[in-house]
Amino acid sequence: MTALETPLEIGGVEVPNRLYRAPVLECAGNGETAVDTLIDELEPTAASGVGLLFQGASIVTDRGGCAAPNMTRVHDPTFVERLERLTGTIHDHGGRVFLQLAHGGLRSMATWHAEYRRQHPDQRQLAVSRPPWQLRALDRAxxxxxxxxxxxxxxxWDLAEQFGRCAGYAANAGYxxxxLSAANMSLVQQFLSPFYNRRDDEFGDGVRFLEAIHDAVREHAGDVPLVTKVPAETPSPSFVRRxxxxxxxxxxxExxxxxxxxxLVPVEVSPFWDMSIVRGAFPDRAWDASDLQDDYAAVFGGRLRAHAVQLLNRLQARRFGHEPGWNADFCRAVRERVDVPVLLEGGLRTRADCDRYLGTTGDNPAADAVGMARPFYAEPRLGARLLDGEDALCESCNNCTIPQVAGEPGRCRTPAIVREQARLKQDGAYERSE
Incomplete structure (x- = not known):
């Protein structure tokens, strides 16, 4: 039986406990204030006692590849060197921080963001193979x-090498x-997925790309621990047969x-745009926000198209359940077959569920560590309460997610939760117990 407070070793690095902050969008970009933004986002979580923080998907190329506005790029060693201030801050609080490396491929903004396409009319998307017919149909429509x-x-091969170079920059900066972002429709998932990958060379086996990235990381970053998401595309819509x-x-x-x-971080995700990534309630408050209507129209190419996306979002929200730890069965199946730590995320909101999936309560453990993502938007210092046996305030209403397509930072937009967080803060609930 493993308690949440028990240390964990990942690739030779000791993590002080089994609670981690899963990757989310920090919306920091690469400007003069980028490092300060990342510190503002991540330091409170480290200070609250969370053992491991995953900085959200950071793009390895100098152009394209961003799946959402204001993502950070890490292709420039001069910029990444500045991030040493961030890693030092996390370490000062006793935490560990890993950098998530990513590329959006066909999910990049050049595919779906109308205003971005207007500003970058010649930008192309990196593709594993010719896009599947379902995407071509959306294109024609x-x-x-x-x-x-x-x-x-x-x-x-060059792209795998670029992942390795960026890993080397990160290691030098103290990460x-x-x-590795290998889910949520990222380019790495596209290599792994038969929906996208119909290549006839050695990379027709998408795991070969995982291997090439691994070897490049080892060449440039030595024995720095390397973690990857592992997708199963079980939530795929019926029209995705492969x-x-x-x-x-x-x-x-394996x-x-x-x-x-x-x-390894096993996750059940779709290869297509849907709510399997952020399951929960339909975010009506976010869609109805009066100050964002013009932004949504710019993103989706007009108010009518924005309303069409809103309707699809509503339908998708009904399709997916969001039971706590929805990846648990997949994680458990993986954990039985590998001898490296398995990390569980997806809908966790209570200390009881964390304990259950770690096996603390005598249940068959599903994972060696448990993570949350969106709850940290509502409570940046949530770790202190979870480690004291309390539960997260987040209700998976998703009002924090939709505004991010318009470049808004990730934050809780539900007034009742915001008020309760302020009350808890005033009462000292986020101060760490000794």
Missing amino acids: GMISLQPDVLSTSEV DGIH HLSRADGVAIA RAAAIGYDG
Whole structure:
């Protein structure tokens, strides 16, 4: 039986406890205030006692690849060197911080963000293969814009090398490890997914790309711990016939562990745009926000199209349940087959669920660590309360997520939760117990 407070070793790095902040959008960009923004976002969480923080998806290329506005790029060693101030701050609080490396591929803003396309009319999306017919149909309908640049074999090798270079920059800046974004429709998931990958070279086996990135990280960053998400595409809509089953996901996890990945985060996600990434209630407050209507129209190409996306969002919210720890069964299946730490995230909101999935209460453990993401938007210092046995305030209303398509920072927008967080703060609930 493993308690939440028990230390955990990942690739030779000791994490002080088994609670982690899962990757979310910090919306820091790369400007003069980027490092300060990241510190403002992450330091309170480290100060609250959370053992491991994953800085959200950071793009490895100098252009394209961003799946949302204001994502941070880490292709420039001069910029990444400045992040040493962030890693030092996390370490001062006794925490560990891993950098998540990413590229959006066909999910990049050039595909779906109308205003971004207007500003970057010649920007193409990196693609694993010719886009599947479902995306081409959306393109013909004017819902998205496809300008795919299918990677050659040599370009795939170059991209893997770029992941490695960025990992080296991060290690030099004091990051304790690297987290690979291989889910949520990222380019790495697109390599792994039969929905996207129809290549006839060695990278037709998407795990070969995982291996190439692993080797490049080892070359540039040495033995820094390397963690990856592992997708199973079980929430795929019915019109997506070719997708990763849970058994496929377990097989990918086994191969990743054999390659040398030091930790795995199994997640059940779709290869298509839907609410499987952020399950929960339909975010009516966010969609109705009067100050964001013009922004939504610019993002989606007009008010009518914005309303169409809103309707699809409403329908999708009904499709997916959001039971706590929705990835638990997948994590448990992976954990039984590998000998590296398995990390669980997805809908966790209570200390009781954390304990249950760690096996503290005598249940069959699903994971070696448990993480939350959106609850930290509502309570940046949530760790103190969770480690004291309390529960998160977050109700998975998703009002924090939709505004991010318009470049808004991630923050709780539900007044009752904001008021309760302020009351708890005034009462000293976020002060760490000794």
